[in-house]
Amino acid sequence: MNSSPDNLDRIDQPIADRLGKLRGMPLDSARFDAAIQRAIPKPRARRSMLLWPVRAVAASVLLGTIAVIVFLAVTSRPVVASPERMAQIYQSTLAEGHATSVTSIDEARAHLRQIAPKLPSVPESAEMPVMACCVHEVGRKEMACVVFSVDGVPVTVAVADAKDIRNPHGTEIQIGGRTYRSGSADGVNMLMSERDGVWTCVMSKLPPERLSQIVQTFDR
Amino acid sequence: MLRTARLLLRDVHAAEDLAQETMLKAFRSIDSFREGSDARAWLLAILRNARIDYIRSRAARNADLSLDASPVEPADERVPVEEHDLTDSDALLEQFSDADLIAALQTLPEEIRWTLLLVDVEELDHADAAKVLDVPVGTVKSRAHRGRAMLRAALSPGRQEKR
Numbered sequence: 001m002n003s004s005p006d007n008l009d010r011i012d013q014p015i016a017d018r019l020g021k022l023r024g025m026p027l028d029s030a031r032f033d034a035a036i037q038r039a040i041p042k043p044r045a046r047r048s049m050l051l052w053p054v055r056a057v058a059a060s061v062l063l064g065t066i067a068v069i070v071f072l073a074v075t076s077r078p079v080v081a082s083p084e085r086m087a088q089i090y091q092s093t094l095a096e097g098h099a100t101s102v103t104s105i106d107e108a109r110a111h112l113r114q115i116a117p118k119l120p121s122v123p124e125s126a127e128m129p130v131m132a133c134c135v136h137e138v139g140r141k142e143m144a145c146v147v148f149s150v151d152g153v154p155v156t157v158a159v160a161d162a163k164d165i166r167n168p169h170g171t172e173i174q175i176g177g178r179t180y181r182s183g184s185a186d187g188v189n190m191l192m193s194e195r196d197g198v199w200t201c202v203m204s205k206l207p208p209e210r211l212s213q214i215v216q217t218f219d220r
Numbered sequence: 221m222l223r224t225a226r227l228l229l230r231d232v233h234a235a236e237d238l239a240q241e242t243m244l245k246a247f248r249s250i251d252s253f254r255e256g257s258d259a260r261a262w263l264l265a266i267l268r269n270a271r272i273d274y275i276r277s278r279a280a281r282n283a284d285l286s287l288d289a290s291p292v293e294p295a296d297e298r299v300p301v302e303e304h305d306l307t308d309s310d311a312l313l314e315q316f317s318d319a320d321l322i323a324a325l326q327t328l329p330e331e332i333r334w335t336l337l338l339v340d341v342e343e344l345d346h347a348d349a350a351k352v353l354d355v356p357v358g359t360v361k362s363r364a365h366r367g368r369a370m371l372r373a374a375l376s377p378g379r380q381e382k383r
Contacts, residue, residue, distance in 0.1 A: 012368045015371055016340040018321060019341050019371075021318075022227060023343075027222055029222050031236060032222050035236065036240060
């Protein structure tokens with residue numbers, strides 16, 4: 001047994017040097033490389049994973065933009081006041097508890113200004129007493145409604161901004177020099193017109209001839 | 221990693237599996253690598269832990285573990301160094317092929333083998349090797365010395381002829 005420092009070096013160094021030469025030992029790493037390639041995602045795939053949050057944000061922004069565009073397109077486009085929908089509105093203005101009872105056109109206008117200040121004011125007729133008023137929506141477009149009484153039969157007048165409401169297809173008739181679009185649904189007759197940026201619909205279960213007379217009594 | 225695994229294990233496929241497992245673990249835990257530290261030492265530590273995990277899982281499955289796989293520290297046996305080993309030592313070592321050297325290396329206890337692989341083959345300094353092996357630096361030094369003596373004994377002409 002020899003354990004002097006000099007002998008330790010003489011024992012250790014040649015072995016260490018010889019072991020160090022194993023670093024240059026040739027290795028066939030083809031199979032290992034292939035296995036690693038299969039097991040570890042390629043850098044390109046990893047990059048795409050890293051980009052995932054960015055893509056998700058971009059997709060969200062795109063979807064949000066599309067939703068806003070669709071919303072604006074839908075809300076800014078005028079809606080068609082179909083006779084069927086207007087007949088429903090006529091019925092609902094008469095339903096108990098829906099419309100607010102009023103006794104004069106001024107009272108009705110004041111009430112409507114409070115709940116829908118941007119809507120045009122409702123025309124008045126000196127011949128017809130006012131019964132009630134309310135606000136309705138057709139395709140997210142508001143319209144102010146006032147219920148009058150003619151010959152004991154309710155006549156509802158709806159007004160809205162002409163940019164928001166479009167007349168349905170139907171027969172055009174001339175009354176007192178003005179053009180009206182006539183329509184009828186569920187026993188409700190109606191005459192629609194547009195003037196000075198205001199869309200107006202007068203509807204009732206009165207006969208069309210009587211309705212033609214009534215529209216001429218309004219101040220506009 | 222593949223070279224170290226090949227020097228550590230006799231079975232080529234087992235060595236490739238170990239190296240592959242090491243690379244996968246490194247890939248998964250790349251966030252734990254501290255920038256500026258020695259990447260080789262980091263990978264070797266993962267390799268060692270993967271090997272220990274494998275041995276433990278195999279031990280759990282199979283009660284009788286082979287001595288070759290055992291990472292247990294061998295008794296501090298004194299390896300006799302014959303006088304003729306100390307003469308013309310360089311020339312003597314050079315006559316052995318890499319295969320002879322690896323075969324002799326793989327007869328050593330695993331902890332000794334690990335130490336020689338880290339210190340002499342990979343040329344980590346004693347401090348880095350100690351971190352990889354999770355032992356004191358002094359233990360690395362003594363294992364390295366003892367391992368070289370054991371390797372020389374395993375390569376001695378008498379032993380080689382006995383094989």
